[in-house]
Amino acid sequence: MPNVSNIHTLNSIKKHSAENMIEVKNLKKSFGDREVLKGINFSIKKGELYGLLGPNGAGKTTTISILSSLLIADSGEVFIENLNLRTDTNAIKRITGVVPQEIALYNDLTALENLMFWGGIYNVPKQELSQKANELLQLFGLEDRKNDRIKNYSGGMKRRINIAAALLHKPKILFLDEPTVGIDPQSRNLIFEVIEKLHHERITIIYTTHYMEEAERLCDRIGIIDNGEIIAEGTLEELKKNSPVKEIISITFSGMNNDNYKKLRSFRSDIKLTENIVHFYTSDAKTELPKLVSFCNQAGLEFNNIEILKTNVETIFLNLTGKQLRD
Amino acid sequence: MIKIVIKDLKLFFNDKGSMLMAFAVPIALITLFAFAYGGVGKGNKSNKIVLQVSDLDNTTESKEAIEQLDSLKSIQIKLKDLEDAENAIKTGEASSVLIIHKGFSDSLMAGNVLPLELKYDEAREIEIGLIQQSLIPTISMLPFRLKGSKNVIGKRLVKMTGTTDLQTQQSIQNQSDNLYDVIAKSIVESSQGNDKIKNPSSGFFGEDMKMTKIIKAEHSNRIGLVQAVAGTSVMMLLFSVVGIGLGLLDEKKEGTLKRLIYSPIKPGNILLGKMISANIMSILQLFIMFLFAWLAFGLKIGSQLPGMIITIVATSFACSAFGVFIASFAKKREQIQGLSILIILAMSAIGGSMMPLFFMPAFMQKLAAISVNYWSIQAFFDVFWRNLSVTDSVFLSRILILLLIGGILNTIAVVLFRKNILKLV
Ligand SMILES: Nc1ncnc2c1ncn2[C@@H]1O[C@H](COP(=O)(O)OP(=O)(O)OP(=O)(O)O)[C@@H](O)[C@H]1O
Ligand SMILES: [Mg+2]
Numbered sequence: 073m074p075n076v077s078n079i080h081t082l083n084s085i086k087k088h089s090a091e092n093m094i095e096v097k098n099l100k101k102s103f104g105d106r107e108v109l110k111g112i113n114f115s116i117k118k119g120e121l122y123g124l125l126g127p128n129g130a131g132k133t134t135t136i137s138i139l140s141s142l143l144i145a146d147s148g149e150v151f152i153e154n155l156n157l158r159t160d161t162n163a164i165k166r167i168t169g170v171v172p173q174e175i176a177l178y179n180d181l182t183a184l185e186n187l188m189f190w191g192g193i194y195n196v197p198k199q200e201l202s203q204k205a206n207e208l209l210q211l212f213g214l215e216d217r218k219n220d221r222i223k224n225y226s227g228g229m230k231r232r233i234n235i236a237a238a239l240l241h242k243p244k245i246l247f248l249d250e251p252t253v254g255i256d257p258q259s260r261n262l263i264f265e266v267i268e269k270l271h272h273e274r275i276t277i278i279y280t281t282h283y284m285e286e287a288e289r290l291c292d293r294i295g296i297i298d299n300g301e302i303i304a305e306g307t308l309e310e311l312k313k314n315s316p317v318k319e320i321i322s323i324t325f326s327g328m329n330n331d332n333y334k335k336l337r338s339f340r341s342d343i344k345l346t347e348n349i350v351h352f353y354t355s356d357a358k359t360e361l362p363k364l365v366s367f368c369n370q371a372g373l374e375f376n377n378i379e380i381l382k383t384n385v386e387t388i389f390l391n392l393t394g395k396q397l398r399d
Numbered sequence: 400m401i402k403i404v405i406k407d408l409k410l411f412f413n414d415k416g417s418m419l420m421a422f423a424v425p426i427a428l429i430t431l432f433a434f435a436y437g438g439v440g441k442g443n444k445s446n447k448i449v450l451q452v453s454d455l456d457n458t459t460e461s462k463e464a465i466e467q468l469d470s471l472k473s474i475q476i477k478l479k480d481l482e483d484a485e486n487a488i489k490t491g492e493a494s495s496v497l498i499i500h501k502g503f504s505d506s507l508m509a510g511n512v513l514p515l516e517l518k519y520d521e522a523r524e525i526e527i528g529l530i531q532q533s534l535i536p537t538i539s540m541l542p543f544r545l546k547g548s549k550n551v552i553g554k555r556l557v558k559m560t561g562t563t564d565l566q567t568q569q570s571i572q573n574q575s576d577n578l579y580d581v582i583a584k585s586i587v588e589s590s591q592g593n594d595k596i597k598n599p600s601s602g603f604f605g606e607d608m609k610m611t612k613i614i615k616a617e618h619s620n621r622i623g624l625v626q627a628v629a630g631t632s633v634m635m636l637l638f639s640v641v642g643i644g645l646g647l648l649d650e651k652k653e654g655t656l657k658r659l660i661y662s663p664i665k666p667g668n669i670l671l672g673k674m675i676s677a678n679i680m681s682i683l684q685l686f687i688m689f690l691f692a693w694l695a696f697g698l699k700i701g702s703q704l705p706g707m708i709i710t711i712v713a714t715s716f717a718c719s720a721f722g723v724f725i726a727s728f729a730k731k732r733e734q735i736q737g738l739s740i741l742i743i744l745a746m747s748a749i750g751g752s753m754m755p756l757f758f759m760p761a762f763m764q765k766l767a768a769i770s771v772n773y774w775s776i777q778a779f780f781d782v783f784w785r786n787l788s789v790t791d792s793v794f795l796s797r798i799l800i801l802l803l804i805g806g807i808l809n810t811i812a813v814v815l816f817r818k819n820i821l822k823l824v
Pocket of ligand 1: 103106108126127128129130131132133134135173282
């Protein structure tokens with residue numbers, strides 16, 4: 073009979089592992105004298121789909137590379153399923169699937185051959201592997217092309233196999249590094265559906281992207297990464313709630329030039345211009361709007377249309393960093 | 400790891416370019432060279448042939464004789480201890496040694512048969528033929544060329560006639576002394592530096608040079624054929640193994656190496672897998688080349704099969720090590736590809752893949768030892784031409800050197816692989 077305190081420890085361990093599948097503590101990495109990761113912290117629960125959202129060069133791939141043992145961190149700690157990444161590297165590798173940012177497949181092998189190879193190196197038994205490979209080919213809609221060489225595939229088809237190649241050993245954890253870069257909407261949707269299915273199967277997923285729509289659609293929680301730091305974290309709701317920007321006033325001007333833009337910036341500096349449309353970020357559109365309209369009238373700026381928009385991850389990001397997610 | 404090997408082989412056979420390079424091109428080259436070397440030895444006047452000379456007599460006369468030989472245009476004399484000289488023949492460094500046995504001077508003076516012996520590697524009949532052509536006239540005229548050997552001719556003639564009459568002997572002696580003056584003078588006049596002396600007594604002393612084969616060769620194969628097959632195969636093999644080695648750099652570029660590192664496979668096994676697939680490829684390629692030579696040109700393998708297998712395996716080991724060695728030097732394919740072609744061509748040229756070694760000047764023949772090609776081609780010559788047995792120490796030493804080269808290159812490759820290739824970033 074276990075005594076009470078034993079049960080307590082057991083429960084706390086269980087609780088711990090159930091809660092945090094991945095724990096990243098103060099991860100630092102420099103290339104030369106460039107500090108690329110400046111102390112990354114996050115933890116991810118089992119079955120959670122965590123989005124790392126950040127612009128080019130933010131450190132997303134570097135983080136994933138450390139988590140998948142491709143790079144070694146200068147300092148900091150990583151625990152995956154309560155295993156220490158530094159000491160239990162192989163045990164972690166066996167339960168992890170990694171989809172690299174670039175297509176990493178043998179172009180001169182067929183899709184099926186690629187899958188059989190990549191599953192094979194995880195020692196998946198042949199029969200099971202063959203079944204799983206065909207299952208994935210079907211899932212990704214490529215069953216009828218399975219005997220074509222990868223080099224004859226379209227970009228979107230390659231991306232699909234690139235993901236499938238990481239799933240053959242049925243990983244508990246999946247790292248997806250920008251898996252939808254440069255593909256057609258059809259492939260993208262298919263990939264989303266697969267990821268949602270995997271999420272449904274309670275696989276723990278880290279998904280990096282610089283598309284805010286993706287993060288909004290897929291992720292349970294989002295960590296916004298910039299310049300090697302996580303600058304905000306939470307569910308979409310939490311991020312929105314905590315953001316000083318709640319609404320966007322979108323004004324379409326009839327003519328926009330440098331002078332006019334300068335005038336507007338003298339009114340508010342955190343604005344965004346796309347063609348004739350200017351976005352003003354605000355926590356309270358109702359009180360801000362009249363002021364803005366009267367400013368425009370005084371400055372002689374004519375406009376055709378005014379809209380009030382809800383915030384999204386992109387505006388939150390812009391507000392946090394003063395930068396666009398994408399150039 | 401076996402999976403990596405299978406995948407590599409699959410990739411190789413899927414790539415028509417490297418297939419062409421591995422099989423079709425070498426077959427075409429072997430054919431070309433086999434015909435080209437058919438005429439080997441017909442028109443090479445320009446290079447001096449090295450003749451080792453061991454002077455066991457060590458007298459004024461023997462030295463003078465050597466000087467006479469040295470003045471021949473087509474032959475370059477190398478004085479050597481007999482043992483060294485014989486070893487040089489066994490290792491293929493030299494083709495023959497002319498031994499001036501003890502008693503040369505005495506025999507000369509006494510008019511006896513000269514104790515000269517040419518020990519030679521029968522496998523190199525072309526060179527030996529050339530050496531004989533040059534040596535025999537000179538040797539047969541030696542008594543006329545040496546100072547103080549004036550009455551030797553007479554003595555010998557006396558012996559040949561077998562007369563016991565002192566007066567007859569004296570008269571022969573006198574007449575031959577006169578004859579000596581005339582012939583010696585005409586030789587000096589007509590043959591300054593000219594090998595093709597008028598030979599007034601061809602065969603007169605010609606039989607003085609005893610010919611001894613040092614290596615018993617059955618002449619089962621034509622030298623040109625062996626040269627063509629071995630030379631070409633090894634060179635082309637180097638090209639294909641470097642291709643496989645460079646595949647490592649492609650894996651890095653394509654990102655598949657990354658994926659391999661994500662997996663629980665040990666990084667060392669990634670390299671080992673490459674090495675093994677390079678070896679399998681090499682063995683296969685060489686076998687096909689020799690099979691082709693057998694089918695198309697009648698290369699006689701027969702009892703040499705074990706030697707051939709040993710040589711093929713050792714060559715494959717050394718060459719595939721060279722392949723990964725070259726690749727592990729670079730971080731990118733582009734950095735090394737051009738250079739590797741240059742290195743292979745250079746090694747092939749000095750190592751005897753393109754041209755039989757004995758056509759080359761002596762220092763080049765020495766230099767040949769730094770190439771993989773040399774050891775491998777020589778081992779194939781041991782097998783198919785010198786008909787050495789697989790237990791022969793000369794043959795085994797070459798195999799050992801090939802294995803050593805392979806071992807060293809593999810070791811360096813492992814170290815560099817970690818430094819250059821595994822560091823993905
Ligand atoms: N091997 C390296 N050597 C030097 N700097 C590097 C190296 N790898 C990455 N960096 C730098 O580290 C920073 C972070 O790179 P990282 O690839 O992690 O960004 P990212 O968030 O994945 O960007 P992207 O969206 O473009 O993929 C970048 O500034 C990049 O230039
Ligand atoms: Mg990246």
